[in-house]
Amino acid sequence: MMRRILAMAALVATVLPAAAQQVMTSPAPDGVQVTVYRAPDRGADQPIDANWLAGYALITERRTIDLPAGRAVVRFEGVAGGMFAESAILTGLPGGVREKNLDADLLSPRSLYARALGRPVTIRRTHLKSGRVVEEPAIIRSGPDGAAIVQTRDGFFAADCGPTDDDIVYDGVLPGLSARPTLSVELDSPVAQRVTIGLSYLAWGFDWQADYVATLAPDGRSLDLTAWVTLASGDPTSFVAAETGVVAGRVNREDRRPYREAAAAPLQITCGVAPPPPPPPPSPPLPLPVAAPPIADYAQEIVVTANRVSRKVVQEELGDLKFYRVPFATTVAANAQKQVALLEKSAVPVERYVAIDVFGGGASAPMTMLRVQNRTDRGLGVALPAGQVAVFATEGTRRLLLGEGSVEDKAVGEPVEIGVAPATQVTQEVEAVRSDGDWTDHRLTLRNATPDPVRVEARFRIGDDALSRTSARLGRKDGDAIWIVEVPGNATRALSYRVTAR
Incomplete structure (x- = not known):
């Protein structure tokens, strides 16, 4: 198979737009800010897809360049390969911009x-x-x-x-290919001068999420909560020593991602006609935040002393959204992931219960849940971005994984509920007792096979006009009727109710 491709000219060639124009090149920014937005269609229970990062970033660069008098083309090298060129805003250019071009077809x-x-x-x-x-x-x-x-x-x-x-x-590099993603602009300067230019633009191929680790105390009444911000970049450009932040919440934006997989694919030359090569293996999953860091400079970004994390991400308000700022310069590396400390809370009071959803004549499998109140007087009181949660228990000196759940974006004052694992020692049974035309009487029976009492919350996912004649008083939760009952150890509890067809 042919493996070598040679070029006799320089690898990067600049083609002048016209003989009268001068070409000035800015090889890199003097300073850069990177703000990452989550993939809008990815749920909190879905991890980052390293093979398809569907979030985006707002990138702001500061560059200094010497401009000649008259018409010139300025090339900004090292911009994001996933730049939306139409979103680029430039400030500080004399005379304004005549034309913008994104040369993102990289040399390969x-x-x-x-x-x-x-x-x-x-x-x-x-x-x-x-x-x-x-x-x-x-x-x-x-x-x-x-x-x-x-x-x-x-x-x-x-x-x-x-x-x-x-x-x-x-014989040389053909026009239109660039060794680095490049934005070129054509402008007129009345005089030769040195200017500082601001360049802001949106780019796709980024994503982020919060990763939480909750460790239950031996008595199960409190937990220690640690959280990390996981940043992911699928862009070919690295942003060194960037002022970095992430935005929590959903921002409405039309999907306009460029299609660049074909250009990024490797050259595959075969002898004769052959089917296309198999796709590369998927990237390994994101590591648990408690695992060893997968990135070389991770230890530089997170400082841990005596199991306490310092230099955490700082929360700020951004309208109806939350902005989390990394309080030190960090490198958003090309095609890489990294984690930065978000928060650490100790001895947060927690409530453990079993949740069941009732759908008329059936019910879901019981699920063990944890609930904490996001209030300062209850050990939290911070806005929590959506992400996945790994829940551990301590047994002597060992930490054992109980299960993994997820949380949506939670504001201060909201309860935070985490589904941990199926409650195998608590079972439910729904049976039809009698029926007469358009209504049916049911009995929900809960059985607790453990020696300890268990709190069960059975939530009825049917309308109020269909539910009636319950044998116990029901409460309300988010608009649904809910039966909250404590089932003693090795005992049963039952609820009768009628469902009317609508």
Whole structure:
């Protein structure tokens, strides 16, 4: 298989738009801010998909550049590869902007080969037995998938399908390819001057979530809660020493993600016609926050001393949303993930109960739940962003995983409820007692196989006009009727109710 692709010109070539124009290049920003928004369609119970990061970021850069007098093209190298060029806002440019272009078709073996389709190249053939090297002009006649078909004076042939090891030599980098994502702007400056430019834009291919670790006390009446902000970037650009933050809450935005998977795919050359190669294996799942950090500079971003985390993310108000600012410069690395401390709370009072949803003539499997009150006088009192929760229990010196749940965005004052695991020692049974046309009487029976009493909350997911004649007084929760009962150890409790067809 052909593995080498050579270029005889410089890897990055700048094509002047016109002879009268000068091209000025800003290789990197002097300072950068990165604000990451969650994927709008990803639920709190869904982890970040490392293969498809559907969130986005607002990136603000500060750059200093020397401008010549007259018309010029300024190239901003190192912008995000997933930039929405139409969202770019520039400030500090004299005379305004005449034109903006995003050169995000990055230089790679695949893009170089694809751009050379139908163009002359040089084919270098090395005979495997003798080692003799022969070069001749050729034209690429096939795309970057499958066999590499080239045409020479002697006709058509497939590279690397004979007794030779073949390389394609390009005369230079074709127009439109860039070694780094680049935004170019055309402008007129009345005089030569040094200016400081502000560049802000949206880019896709980012995501973030909160990851919580809850450890129950031995008596089960309180828990210690630790949380991390997990940042993920699928962009080819790294933002070094960035002022970083994340936004919690849902922001309405139309989906306009560019399609760039084809350009990012590697060049696959085969001898003859063959099916496309299998997709690469998926990325490993996000590590639990208690595990060793997967990223080299993670230890620089999180400082842990005597099991207490310092330099945590700082919460700020952003209208109806919450903004969490990282209080130190951090690198949002290309195609990488990292975690930054969010909060740490100790001895938060917790209530343990079993939840059941009742749907007329049936009910869901009992689920063990934890409930904490998000109030200062109850050990919390902070806005909690949506994310996943790993719940542990302590047994002597060991910590055992009880289960994993999730929480939605929770404001101060709201109860936080976490589904931990199925309650296998508590069972439910719903049976029809009698029916007469448009109504049916049911009996819900709860059984507790443990020696300790268990609080059960059975929530009726039916309308008030359909539920009647209950044998016990019901409460209300979020608009639904709810039966709250304590079932003693090794005992049963029952509730009769009528459901009328609507």
